[in-house]
Structure formats: C-alpha cells, structure tokens
Amino acid sequence: MTFVIGGHEYIITSDNYIVRQDQSGYVVSCNYGQLPNMTFVIGGHEYIITSDNYIVRMGARRCELAMVSLQSMGLPISWILGDPFIREYCNVHDMQNRRIGFAKSRQY
Incomplete structure (x- = not known):
C-alpha cells in the first residue's frame, strides 16, 4: 500500500483528530463519520x-x-498521492503529451 505521503507534520496533525502517534503511525477514531474530507487543489481543481x-x-x-x-524524513514539503487518492480518482497517464488526468472512481 502507498500512503498519502507528504506535507508538514503540522498539516497532518492540525485538526485534533489524531488520538495518538506511535511507531506505526497516526492512530485515529474508527468512526469515519466524525472525520472530515481532505481536499487537494491540483491545477485549480479540487x-x-x-x-x-x-x-x-x-x-x-x-x-x-x-x-x-x-x-520527519528530512525531505522538503511536497505530496505523494498514494492509495487513498487512487481509490477516489482514476488516474490516466498521457505520456505523449506529458500530462495526467483524473476522474472520479466508481466506489463498489
């Protein structure tokens, strides 16, 4: 699995939804309904x-x-959008024109 990786730790932990952090990661409530959506703006699109x-x-x-x-890895602030993003959006790679397109995934 590829996580959403990136950002400043402050961005990830700023909303007080983190129950605790341990060696495995950030522990949160299993009640998904209590947690907000995350919004990324890419190329002016949300x-x-x-x-x-x-x-x-x-x-x-x-x-x-x-x-x-x-x-925490000593790297500059940037984002790697992994499985959580891919579950929400299909990714179409147009290598010839050097661009990527996104479309809302069908959830099953």
Missing part, C-alpha cells in the same frame, strides 16, 4: 478524499491515518 479512503483499519479496534509526514 479533489476530495473522503475519510473512508484515507483511514486504514488495522484490526478490530485500531484505525490509522493513511499518511505520513515527509518532514
């Missing part, structure tokens, strides 16, 4: 990732935020 796509159930009573900070 792309919304819902909590059911950015929260990963790690057991019967443990859920984690599917993101980590690049700051």
Whole structure:
C-alpha cells in the first residue's frame, strides 16, 4: 500500500483528530463519520478524499491515518498521492503529451 505521503507534520496533525502517534503511525477514531474530507487543489481543481479512503483499519479496534509526514524524513514539503487518492480518482497517464488526468472512481 502507498500512503498519502507528504506535507508538514503540522498539516497532518492540525485538526485534533489524531488520538495518538506511535511507531506505526497516526492512530485515529474508527468512526469515519466524525472525520472530515481532505481536499487537494491540483491545477485549480479540487479533489476530495473522503475519510473512508484515507483511514486504514488495522484490526478490530485500531484505525490509522493513511499518511505520513515527509518532514520527519528530512525531505522538503511536497505530496505523494498514494492509495487513498487512487481509490477516489482514476488516474490516466498521457505520456505523449506529458500530462495526467483524473476522474472520479466508481466506489463498489
């Protein structure tokens, strides 16, 4: 699995939805309805990732935020959009014209 990786730790932890942080990651409530959507703006378009796509159930009573900070790795602020983004949006790579397109995924 590829997490949403990036951003400053402050951005990831700023909304007080993190229950705690441990060696595995950011532990959050398993009640997805309590957690807000995340919005990324790419090329002037808003792309919304819902909590059911950015929260990963790690057991019967443990859920984690599917993101980590690049700051903790000593890297510059940037974003790598992984599985949570791909679950929400199909990615079409047009290599000839050097562009990427996104379309809302069909959820099953």
